[in-house]
Amino acid sequence: MTLPDRSALSRRDYLRSLVAVGGASALAACTSEGDDVEIPSGTDDPDSLPERQHAWNDALTRDDDGNVRPPEHHVLVALSLVDDPTDEARERVEAALQELERAYEWSNEGLLFTLGYTPAYFDRFDGSLPDEVDLPEPRAVIGHVDAFDEFDALLHLASDHSQVVLEAEEGLFGEADEFNGQEIETDLMDVFERVDDHRRTGFVGPGLPAEHTDISGVPDSVPEDAPFFMGFRSGFAESQATEDRVTIEDGPFAGATTQHVESMTIQLRTWLEQDSHYQRVAKMFSPEHADEDLTGDIGEALGGSSGLTDERIEATESDARGGVVGHAQKAARAREDGDPLLLRRDFNTVDGDTPGLHFLSLQAGIEEFVRVREAMEGDDLDAPNANNGIRSYIFPNQRGNYLVPPRSLRALPAAAPDEA
Amino acid sequence: MHERDIDRRTFVRSTGATAGALALAGCAGFGADDSDENGADDSTGDDELPTPAFPEVEDPPDAVYLPTHRESMRVLEPVEAGDYTLAPMLSYPHPFWLVTGSGGEDGVQRVDPEQSGGVHLMFVVWDEETNVVLPVDTGAEIAVSLDGERVGSPQSAWPMISQEMGFHFGDNVPLEEEGTYAIEVEIPPLSVRTTGDLEGRFTESATATFEFEYDREFMLEVTDGVEYLDEAEWGEPGALEPMAHGAHADDEHGDGDGDDGDHDHDGDGHGDEHDHGDHDHHAAIPYSALPPAEAYPGTHLEPVDDSNESSSRDDGGPEADDLPRSGDAAFVATLLESDSRLADGEDYYVLVSPRTPYNRVPLADMSLRAAVERDGETVTDDATLEQTIDGEYDLHYGTSLADVRSGDSVAIQIESPPQVARHQGYETAFLEMPPIELRVP
Numbered sequence: 001m002t003l004p005d006r007s008a009l010s011r012r013d014y015l016r017s018l019v020a021v022g023g024a025s026a027l028a029a030c031t032s033e034g035d036d037v038e039i040p041s042g043t044d045d046p047d048s049l050p051e052r053q054h055a056w057n058d059a060l061t062r063d064d065d066g067n068v069r070p071p072e073h074h075v076l077v078a079l080s081l082v083d084d085p086t087d088e089a090r091e092r093v094e095a096a097l098q099e100l101e102r103a104y105e106w107s108n109e110g111l112l113f114t115l116g117y118t119p120a121y122f123d124r125f126d127g128s129l130p131d132e133v134d135l136p137e138p139r140a141v142i143g144h145v146d147a148f149d150e151f152d153a154l155l156h157l158a159s160d161h162s163q164v165v166l167e168a169e170e171g172l173f174g175e176a177d178e179f180n181g182q183e184i185e186t187d188l189m190d191v192f193e194r195v196d197d198h199r200r201t202g203f204v205g206p207g208l209p210a211e212h213t214d215i216s217g218v219p220d221s222v223p224e225d226a227p228f229f230m231g232f233r234s235g236f237a238e239s240q241a242t243e244d245r246v247t248i249e250d251g252p253f254a255g256a257t258t259q260h261v262e263s264m265t266i267q268l269r270t271w272l273e274q275d276s277h278y279q280r281v282a283k284m285f286s287p288e289h290a291d292e293d294l295t296g297d298i299g300e301a302l303g304g305s306s307g308l309t310d311e312r313i314e315a316t317e318s319d320a321r322g323g324v325v326g327h328a329q330k331a332a333r334a335r336e337d338g339d340p341l342l343l344r345r346d347f348n349t350v351d352g353d354t355p356g357l358h359f360l361s362l363q364a365g366i367e368e369f370v371r372v373r374e375a376m377e378g379d380d381l382d383a384p385n386a387n388n389g390i391r392s393y394i395f396p397n398q399r400g401n402y403l404v405p406p407r408s409l410r411a412l413p414a415a416a417p418d419e420a
Numbered sequence: 421m422h423e424r425d426i427d428r429r430t431f432v433r434s435t436g437a438t439a440g441a442l443a444l445a446g447c448a449g450f451g452a453d454d455s456d457e458n459g460a461d462d463s464t465g466d467d468e469l470p471t472p473a474f475p476e477v478e479d480p481p482d483a484v485y486l487p488t489h490r491e492s493m494r495v496l497e498p499v500e501a502g503d504y505t506l507a508p509m510l511s512y513p514h515p516f517w518l519v520t521g522s523g524g525e526d527g528v529q530r531v532d533p534e535q536s537g538g539v540h541l542m543f544v545v546w547d548e549e550t551n552v553v554l555p556v557d558t559g560a561e562i563a564v565s566l567d568g569e570r571v572g573s574p575q576s577a578w579p580m581i582s583q584e585m586g587f588h589f590g591d592n593v594p595l596e597e598e599g600t601y602a603i604e605v606e607i608p609p610l611s612v613r614t615t616g617d618l619e620g621r622f623t624e625s626a627t628a629t630f631e632f633e634y635d636r637e638f639m640l641e642v643t644d645g646v647e648y649l650d651e652a653e654w655g656e657p658g659a660l661e662p663m664a665h666g667a668h669a670d671d672e673h674g675d676g677d678g679d680d681g682d683h684d685h686d687g688d689g690h691g692d693e694h695d696h697g698d699h700d701h702h703a704a705i706p707y708s709a710l711p712p713a714e715a716y717p718g719t720h721l722e723p724v725d726d727s728n729e730s731s732s733r734d735d736g737g738p739e740a741d742d743l744p745r746s747g748d749a750a751f752v753a754t755l756l757e758s759d760s761r762l763a764d765g766e767d768y769y770v771l772v773s774p775r776t777p778y779n780r781v782p783l784a785d786m787s788l789r790a791a792v793e794r795d796g797e798t799v800t801d802d803a804t805l806e807q808t809i810d811g812e813y814d815l816h817y818g819t820s821l822a823d824v825r826s827g828d829s830v831a832i833q834i835e836s837p838p839q840v841a842r843h844q845g846y847e848t849a850f851l852e853m854p855p856i857e858l859r860v861p
C-alpha cells in the first residue's frame with residue numbers, strides 16, 4: 001500500500017491517513033512524526049484494571065458539560081482464528097494483551113481496547129452460549145446490507161494518538177518490535193490472522209471531520225469545529241446508556257456486553273449543501289429544536305443534554321404528521337423508563353475514500369440494539385423518507401454482532417465457559 | 421423570502437437579465453471545443469461548459485406560476501425493474517426547492533447546483549399495467565459509477581414535482597469528468613397503502629440500471645433546447661403544459677401538443693377534453709396526471725360558500741377552478757357508498773385527491789385529517805386520511821366513515837403540505853394550506 005503524500009497534508013491529517021493505510025511502513029512514518037509525544041506507560045498489575053473490557057468512561061476525559069470525550073483515533077482489526085482454540089492459544093492471547101496493558105496507560109492518552117467475538121466464533125463449540133447472552137447472527141435489521149461480519153473476532157483499538165493504535169496493531173502482528181519502547185515478547189500471530197478486507201479505521205473529535213475536505217464526498221462546508229461529519233455533537237451524557245446498563249449481569253459471562261458495529265457511508269453533499277441548517281436541525285434532533293433554535297451551529301448550545309424532553313419524544317408521531325421528524329427524537333422513543341439503551345461509541349471514517357460512520361454501540365443484548373435501530377428508522381411514522389430523520393442520508397453496508405467478554409474471559413472464551 | 425446562500429461554487433447565474441439577452445453562462449470543465457452551435461455566446465470560452473442561465477422571477481405569487489423557461493432534457497429508454505418501470509431523463513443541473521415540515525419560510529430551501537459539472541438526473545417510476553405513476557417518497561437510492569467504479573456515496577433521490585415532468589424523482593448529480601456513466605437505482609417496496617389493481621404489488625425492492633454518455637455534446641444539446649418564455653409571462657399565474665415525452669427530448673421539446681407553443685395557462689387546452697395519457701406518437705412514458713374531477717364516482721363534496729379560495733378566483737382557469745382550493749392546490753373530495761371496493765364493510769369512504777390546479781399533478785406526502793359535523797355537533801372528530809395509491813383513482817387520501825349524510829359539513833385539515841421538492845413555478849404554492857370546509861350535498 002502506498003503512503004500518503006506528506007507534503008500535501010497537515011501533520012494531523014497525515015497522521016490520520018497513516019492510520020487508515022496501516023502497516024509497518026505507515027507505523028514507521030507515523031512514529032517519526034510522533035517522536036515528540038510522550039505516551040504514558042501502563043501497569044504490571046492486571047488486577048488493577050477493571051473487570052469489564054468496556055469500562056472506558058472512567059479512563060476518558062469529559063468536556064466542560066460532563067459529556068465523555070471519546071478517544072480520537074480508532075482501528076477495528078478483524079481477526080480470524082488460525083486453529084481451533086487451545087489452552088496454549090488462550091495463554092498466548094492473554095499474554096499479548098497484558099503486554100499492551102503494560103506498555104500503554106489504560107486511557108485516551110495511552111490505549112483503550114476491547115476484544116469481541118462473533119456468533120460465528122462461538123459456533124465451533126459444542127456447548128451453546130448461556131441464556132444471559134443475547135448474541136444472534138447478524139441480520140439486515142432494516143433495508144438490506146451487503147456484508148456481515150462473519151470472521152471470528154474484532155479488536156477495537158482506540159487512543160488520542162494515532163501512532164499508538166498503529167503500533168499496537170502492528171506489534172501484535174509481528175510488524176513492530178516495541179510497544180511504547182518496551183520490547184514485545186508475545187504476539188497474536190500463531191493464533192489470529194488479520195482479515196484485511198474488513199479492517200476499519202476512523203476518528204472523532206472537534207475539527208477532525210473538517211480536515212477531510214480533500215476527499216470528493218466531503219464538501220468544504222463541513223463545520224470547522226464539528227466532531228462528526230454531519231456537523232453536530234453527539235454522545236450527550238443524557239442520551240447515552242451507562243456502562244452498568246449495557247453490562248450482562250448474571251451467568252458465566254457476567255461483566256460482558258454485546259457490541260454491534262454498523263458501517264455506513266454518508267451522503268454529505270446533499271446534507272450539507274442542499275439542506276439548510278434549520279432543516280438539518282429538524283432532521284437530526286426534532287422540528288422543535290429547529291423552530292426554537294436550541295442547538296446552535298453544531299449542537300454546542302445543548303450543553304450536556306440533547307434537549308429531548310419527554311414531550312419532544314412523545315411528539316414524534318405528531319411531528320411526523322407535520323412532515324418532519326428528528327433522528328434523535330425518534331431513537332429516544334426506545335428509552336426504557338427514561339434510560340437510553342445504547343452506549344454509542346461511533347466514529348467517523350473515510351475508509352474507501354468515502355465519508356462514513358462506523359456506528360459501534362454497546363448494549364446488554366443485541367435485541368435492544370435492534371429495537372432502538374427500528375425506532376430510529378421510524379417505518380411506523382408518517383413522515384416521508386426524505387424528512388424521516390437522517391435515514392435518507394446514510395447507507396449502511398455492513399453489520400456485525402459481538403460478545404465483548406469480561407477481561408477474565410477475553411482470551412478465546414468457550415461458548416459455555418463453565419464447562420470448558 | 422428565503423435567503424439564498426450561494427456559496428463560491430454556485431455557478432454563474434445571470435439575474436434579472438431579459439429573455440432576449442440570456443447568455444449561456446460558461447463554466448470551466450470541458451475540453452476545448454470551438455463549435456458555435458449555441459449561437460452568439462461570448463461567454464462560452466474554449467474549455468468552458470455551456471450551462472443555461474437561471475434568471476430570477478421577481479416577487480412570484482403564492483400560487484402556481486409560469487417559470488422563466490422550459491427545460492430541455494434527454495430522455496433515455498425506459499427500464500423495467502421488478503414491478504416497476506422507470507424512465508430516466510437527464511438535464512443540466514439547476515435550482516430546485518426542498519420542503520421540510522410546515523411549509524413556513526424556514527422549511528423551504530432553495531438548492532442551487534454546487535458546481536457546473538454534472539446533470540440534473542430525473543426518473544419517473546410507474547406501473548406498466550395501469551400506467552399509474554407512483555408518486556410517493558419510497559426512498560429510492562441512486563449509485564453512480566464511471567467505468568465500473570463507484571463514484572462517491574450513494575444518494576437518495578428527492579421526490580419532486582415540476583410542471584413539465586409532473587411527479588418524478590431527481591437531484592443534481594455533480595460529475596467531475598466526461599465519460600460513460602452507469603446509474604443504479606434501487607427502489608424499495610412501496611410503503612404506502614395500495615388498492616385496486618395495485619393491491620399486493622410493489623412488495624419487493626428492485627434495481628434498475630441505465631447508462632448515459634456525459635460529454636460536451638450532451639450539455640450543448642440540453643442547453644440549446646432551453647426555451648425562455650417571454651419575460652412578461654414570468655411569474656404570471658399558470659403552468660407550462662406537460663412535456664410530451666419522446667424518445668429524444670430535442671425534437672419534442674417546447675412543442676407540447678403541437679400547437680404554437682402557447683403554454684395554455686388560460687385553461688382551454690387543459691380541461692377535460694385533454695387527455696394527458698394520450699401522447700400516442702411517443703414512447704409511452706406516462707405523465708402523472710390524476711383523472712379529472714368528473715371521473716370520480718360518488719357524491720362530490722361541495723365547497724361551503726365563501727370559505728375557500730375557489731370562490732374568490734375569477735381568472736377563468738381550468739376545471740380546477742370549480743374545485744375547492746387551499747394553497748392553490750385543487751381538491752377533489754368525494755363520498756363513496758359502502759358498495760365501493762375502497763370502503764370498509766358498511767362504511768362510506770371519503771376520498772380526497774389534492775392536485776396541482778392546471779396539470780392535475782398529484783400532491784403526495786401530505787398529512788390530511790377530516791372532521792364531520794352535523795347541525796353544529798361533532799360526528800367524527802379527527803379521522804386520519806391515509807395516503808393511498810389506487811389503480812383507478814391514483815394517489816389520494818382516504819378513510820372509511822360510518823356515519824355521514826347529506827347536509828353534514830366536512831372539514832379537511834392539512835397537517836402538512838406536500839413534502840416534495842419543487843421545480844420553478846411550484847415552489848411558492850402548496851405551502852401555507854388552510855383547512856377546507858366542505859358540505860355533503
Ligand code: HEM
Nearest residue numbers: 230232233234235236239306328331332340357359372373
Ligand atoms: C451518521 C450516522 C449518525 C449520526 C450523525 C448520528 C447523530 C446523532 C446525534 C447528533 C444525536 C443526538 C445527540 C445525542 O444525543 O448524542 C444522536 C442520538 C442518538 N442516535 Fe444517532 N446518529 C447516527 C446514527 C445512528 C444509528 C445508526 C443509530 C442506531 C440505532 C443511532 C442511535 C442513536 C440513539 C439511540 C440516540 C440517542 C437517543 C436518546 O437520547 O435516547 N444513531 N445521534
